[in-house]
Amino acid sequence: KNEVEQSPQNLTAQEGEFITINCSYSVGISALHWLQQHPGGGIVSLFMLSSGKKKHGRLIATINIQEKHSSLHITASHPRDSAVYICAAGTGNQFYFGTGTSLTVIP
Amino acid sequence: DGGITQSPKYLFRKEGQNVTLSCEQNLNHDAMYWYRQDPGQGLRLIYYSQIVNDFQKGDIAEGYSVSREKKESFPLTVTSAQKNPTAFYLCASSMSWANEKLFFGSGTQLSVL
Numbered sequence: 321k322n323e324v325e326q327s328p329q330n331l332t333a334q335e336g337e338f339i340t341i342n343c344s345y346s347v348g349i350s351a352l353h354w355l356q357q358h359p360g361g362g363i364v365s366l367f368m369l370s371s372g373k374k375k376h377g378r379l380i381a382t383i384n385i386q387e388k389h390s391s392l393h394i395t396a397s398h399p400r401d402s403a404v405y406i407c408a409a410g411t412g413n414q415f416y417f418g419t420g421t422s423l424t425v426i427p
Numbered sequence: 428d429g430g431i432t433q434s435p436k437y438l439f440r441k442e443g444q445n446v447t448l449s450c451e452q453n454l455n456h457d458a459m460y461w462y463r464q465d466p467g468q469g470l471r472l473i474y475y476s477q478i479v480n481d482f483q484k485g486d487i488a489e490g491y492s493v494s495r496e497k498k499e500s501f502p503l504t505v506t507s508a509q510k511n512p513t514a515f516y517l518c519a520s521s522m523s524w525a526n527e528k529l530f531f532g533s534g535t536q537l538s539v540l
Contacts, residue, residue: 324469360533361515362531362533363519363534364531365529365530408469408470412525414472415472417469417471
């Protein structure tokens with residue numbers, strides 16, 4: 321069993337839809353990252369969370385420490401949101417990475 | 428612009444050959460990391476460095492070596508001892524080793540000829 325599990329593995333949405341990607345982890349953590357990987361491979365850090373909720377534009381990330389669960393929400397999805405979204409949970413320099421959720425937003 | 432530069436973008440290795448992947452950052456970050464990404468798997472930590480002149484093995488260090496002689500540079504050598512080197516390699520950095528935002532490079536795809 322992986323320390324970090326993401327769901328769904330693949331997701332296709334129509335432009336404008338509300339999207340949720342889930343992340344569950346089994347290790348003790350002090351921080352959780354949501355990362356975005358575009359075709360070509362470069363990764364961008366979207367959020368770093370240790371509690372509660374963060375919002376940046378159309379993206380919202382929440383974390384429930386007791387339930388060891390985090391969600392990434394995208395409101396009013398757009399084709400440019402198409403990417404792989406990766407959850408990473410850990411402490412210090414030891415992070416465990418999920419296998420990613422591949423999102424395709426269709427115009 | 429500040430960031431992390433990885434080169435080359437694509438690299439081919441012959442049997443028995445060592446190859447070196449470059450990672451340079453101008454963010455003045457103390458901590459740097461090398462990850463390996465395989466299809467269908469999460470990123471796995473190869474080596475990390477908390478500060479210049481220091482580095483530690485990650486989860487899959489066998490067949491790899493690193494150096495950290497300068498704060499801004501953290502090259503990764505894939506040695507001939509790494510029997511399955513084909514993967515996408517990502518370099519990252521953070522201001523310090525503890526719970527800081529990670530910045531990633533654009534990656535190097537290594538393939539075996």
